[in-house]
Amino acid sequence: MSTHQDTAPRTHCAVDAEGRITFRLPPGPAAGARLLLRLRPKKGEPERTVRLLDLEPDPADGRLTGVLEPHPALAEGRWDLYLLPDPEAERQRLRPGLRDLRVLVDGHLGDRPSPVAVRIPYVTQDGFLALRAWLRPAHAETHAVVLTDRALTVTARLHGAELREDATVRLRLRGTDTARELRPVIDDDRKGFTFTAGPGDLAGAGGGAGRVWDAFVRPAAGAAPVRIGRLLDDVADRKHVHVLPALTADGSTLRPYYTVDNDLAIEEAQADSPTCPK
Structure with missing residues (x-):
């Protein structure tokens, strides 16, 4: 029996040395497709903060690609990721694909300026892709x-x-x-x-x-x-x-x-x- 998690798009992501995160989704219609990042609200509170990223097809393989730049920094908390296939479509949770986090392993070796912004892609307990973010003056x-x-x-x-x-x-x-x-x-x-x-x-x-x-x-x-x-x-x-x-x-x-x-x-x-x- 199929579940929502079984049919959710699988998304690869990679973090580079500047903190930029690149997301790669399966090929699909590119016109109007966007990636939605939602700051998970506390229990009983409404959704307040979202970030939208444009998705463009990669010329090499047609995968939809979106880039989360280092700035502006994400607010501290957990961010859930969704695909918006077009402006009128229902948003879809994303399953994790390959996560290339190698540059984060030695992230403690360099000095960070204020504010200290951290973002780590991870897999939620129910098997979806999300981001953990911290944003602190020091x-x-x-x-x-x-x-x-x-x-x-x-x-x-x-x-x-x-x-x-x-x-x-x-x-x-x-x-x-x-x-x-x-x-x-x-x-x-x-x-x-x-x-x-x-x-x-x-x-x-x-x-x-x-x-x-x-x-x-x-x-x-x-x-x-x-x-x-x-x-x-x-x-x-x-x-x-x-x-x-x-x-x-x-x-x-x-x-x-x-x-x-x-x-x-x-x-x-x-x-x-x-x-x-x-």
């Missing part, structure tokens, strides 16, 4: 999270801003105004930094077991905090792919993990009280 990209028997050490690099001598790392207890500030070790280029946290740094905040601390860096005293996470590669959803180990000391377990938005957080729990953070 971003701190984690390179490594190393655990010992007493503490965890995070190495990261700031994009879109520079670190001053009075920069601090801020661990904020989710759902509260409680925060812990740590002094990072700053690289000579004022971009890279390292910080170390252990059970003693997060003790005495109250709230019981299963607390979650979200990680930020404040580039300078009085500056807005910048979220620490891992966005600059080809992984759109990192939480269940990049699983980090935990450390147990002084009766507490600290487990660093990536949230549903690929941001870095630390779950703090009693050693015998497992939880499932978001």
Whole structure:
């Protein structure tokens, strides 16, 4: 029995070094055909933001081709892709074909200006092609999270801003105004930094077991905090792919993990009280 997913057009896409994404759809009538990108609304909210791309046949093989340029940047969120065969036709979801994301693998190696814009093609849980986008004034990209028997050490690099001598790392207890500030070790280029946290740094905040601390860096005293996470590669959803180990000391377990938005957080729990953070 055929389903909508079975008949949806299969679309190839490739990302180049400038962040341009080229989409290639099966051959079809080109007159008026467009690619529609829709920012997925939150549950219960109406659709508000769309982007339309013209589709043109490739002279070599007739495939309909559309290009999403790096600018203007997409708003942060998940973007669903549809084919509009003509202005009056019903839009059709797109199934993924080949996704060439090779240039994204080493995306963390270069410095990104402000605003930091990231777009990653990915496959949704129900098997359709979509884009995951982030757009932030600045971003701190984690390179490594190393655990010992007493503490965890995070190495990261700031994009879109520079670190001053009075920069601090801020661990904020989710759902509260409680925060812990740590002094990072700053690289000579004022971009890279390292910080170390252990059970003693997060003790005495109250709230019981299963607390979650979200990680930020404040580039300078009085500056807005910048979220620490891992966005600059080809992984759109990192939480269940990049699983980090935990450390147990002084009766507490600290487990660093990536949230549903690929941001870095630390779950703090009693050693015998497992939880499932978001």
